[in-house]
Amino acid sequence: MISSYSDLIQASRSQQEAQRLLFVFCRAELPDEASADEQAAFERGEGGALTPVICVDKTPDEAPDFGGLVEQSRSTGQNWDVVFVAAMSGRGGMAPSTDEAQQPLTMMVESIRLGHIGNYLPLDAEGNAVSLG
Template sequence: MISSYADLMKAVAEQSEPQRLLFVFCRAELPDDASDEEKAGFERGEGGALTPVVCVDKAPDEVTDFDALVAESRETGQHWDVVFVAAMSGRGGMKPSSDEAQQPLTMMVESIRLGHLGNYLPLDSRGQALALG
């Protein structure tokens, strides 16, 4: 069971094929037409929609430290609440390139926009896994 970014990095290191990590940083937002009840829930940290604001792919050795990843993400000027992570496996001992990651990363962003979150690991800004639902 992966409950943190550190757990994820251990699991990635144990894979038989080299990996590439896909990150989609999302901001929690309320729609303009939210009801008072929805607004109150949102203030308690419930509900809302997750809007992708930044996405990037990285080799695991580029992101060993979650705090450094967070600092880099903040340089974009985009506030985010949740980062979704997926791993992409290489083949034949070759790690996936950034070019190869572009289509899966685009599909990941679109999946998140549509609310299909089950295939991704959601983490908070401290690198702890979140239970969404």
Template sequence: MISSYSDLIKATKSEHEPQRLLFVFCRAELPDNASAYEKAAFEQGEGGALTPVICVDKTPVEVPEFSLLVEESRSTGQSWDVVFVAAMSGRAGTPPSSDEAQQPMTMMVESIRLGHVSNYLPLDKSGIAISLG
């Protein structure tokens, strides 16, 4: 059971093939046409729509600690509330390249935009897995 970023990194080390991690950072936003109930819930930290604002792919070796990923995200100037993570397996001992990650990353961003997030690990700003829904 993966309950944190550190658990995820440990899990990648136990995989037979090297991994590449896909990260989509999202900001929670309130739709323009939100009802009074939705606005009140959003003020309490619930509801809203998740809008992808940053996406990046890295090997686990490049970001062994969540704090490194957070620091890199700060340099973009984009605020975010949750990051979704997916993993890609390599072949013959070689992790997938950034080029190979582009199509899956695009599909991941579109899936998140449509609200289909069950295939991804959502983490909060401290790297702890969170439950959405």
């Protein structure tokens, strides 16, 4: 059971094949046409839409701790509320390259935009797994 970023890193390092991690940082936003009930729920920290604002891929060695990853994300000037993570397995002892990760990362962004988040690990700003929905 993965309940934090450190659990994720440990799990990725224990895989038979080298891994590349895909990250999509999202901001919670309230749609313009939101009702009064939806606005009230959003103010309580519920509901809204998740909008991808940053996406990046890294090997576990390139992002060994969540604090460093957060610091890099903050340097972009984009605020975010949740980050979704997925992993890609390599082959022959080699992690997938950034070029190989580009299409899956693009597909991940589109999937999140459509609200299909079940295949990804959502983490809060402290690196703890969260339950959405």
